[in-house]
């Protein structure tokens with residue numbers, strides 16, 4: 001990396017405003033396997049120290065005016081944009097995505113900081129007329145308290161700002177545990193947060209392995225909320241750990257997104273949408289199309305056009321001019337290979353050209369003839385695999401689309417307006433893209449139903465997750 005500001009690359013965790021360096025845990029570049037640096041594997045005592053400093057810092061932070069907190073968040077937003085190139089370099093080095101996507105993620109991540117800086121000024125309560133004369137009831141909004149934030153490796157910047165910015169705007173303080181694969185983006189954000197004027201202890205970053213830190217955060221009665229993005233299995237485990245202390249929960253968990261193309265769709269638009277939805281971050285997003293479900297009349301033309309586009313994708317290190325970088329680790333590659341092998345074994349046909357790639361990279365592939373018996377119908381592949389399921393009727397498409405315990409994102413392409421409403425309403429998902437493969441935005445509520453989790457991030461809903469409502473009853477008026 002050739003950073004304009006090398007100070008953004010910190011080999012230290014941040015606890016109560018103190019940077020703690022200790023070379024316990026190496027972080028590697030997924031494209032090359034090269035070690036980027038070493039960080040502390042924070043202990044239970046260090047986690048408790050971070051919680052204590054967040055508790056202390058909250059007294060002063062929540063007392064600030066909404067306008068002051070908004071101004072600080074706006075400075076953080078500006079600093080993020082001013083440092084886009086360095087943040088993108090760090091992100092690509094530790095996560096692998098192409099630099100163009102990393103720059104996009106910095107802008108996406110910063111958009112949440114700006115949005116919640118603006119929302120900070122609109123935290124309003126209400127006055128409720130009392131049924132008894134001489135009384136009034138004030139419903140006031142207050143910060144939830146100290147929040148634990150556990151974030152994934154696929155969006156090392158945006159998943160932090162989408163949680164931290166509304167929390168800070170609301171007056172909460174934060175203990176953040178970024179993925180141990182991608183901690184440096186979080187640490188760079190924390191350097192910029194300090195420069196923006198976020199006081200010591202308000203934002204703490206714990207590096208290390210998840211088990212000890214997660215168990216300590218979830219057991220603490222001081223921590224009043226947990227926000228987690230990751231797998232359904234870990235989300236359920238964290239929820240169980242939070243149950244004895246009854247914390248507020250926001251859980252953004254796994255998906256298994258259907259992408260339905262009806263015969264009356266605009267073919268070019270549907271192919272473009274499938275490319276965007278399926279291959280963003282090499283297929284490593286929770287909202288990626290996992291099952292592409294295509295009506296028989298348009299099926300062959302769609303498969304041919306998609307395969308042509310996929311064969312053109314460039315795969316390589318994110319620092320080169322590529323479309324897909326490395327996968328995050330060998331476990332990810334193994335899962336992708338297992339899904340492809342299982343599908344081929346059960347009758348799917350590969351319609352894209354095979355490539356000979358180094359071991360850190362996955363071959364982007366389109367598979368025709370997918371069926372519900374295959375592993376990739378049940379689980380997120382989390383890689384660049386596009387399986388195509390064929391259907392005849394709308395009812396069949398709906399049953400296929402909803403036939404999953406997950407309910408995060410779904411997409412469909414049609415030019416029939418009546419079907420657009422009918423099918424859009426019948427889909428059991430938190431987010432639906434109609435004639436678009438891109439649904440992520442700071443202004444839109446992000447989150448799922450069923451096994452995909454609880455709560456919403458971004459939008460007006462996002463700040464409510466960090467606020468409690470207190471009813472203050474005034475008598476004798």
Ligand code: SIN
Pocket residue numbers: 154155158229252284285286287440
């Ligand atoms: C995710 O994959 O968890 C987030 C994707 C997004 O925000 O678009």
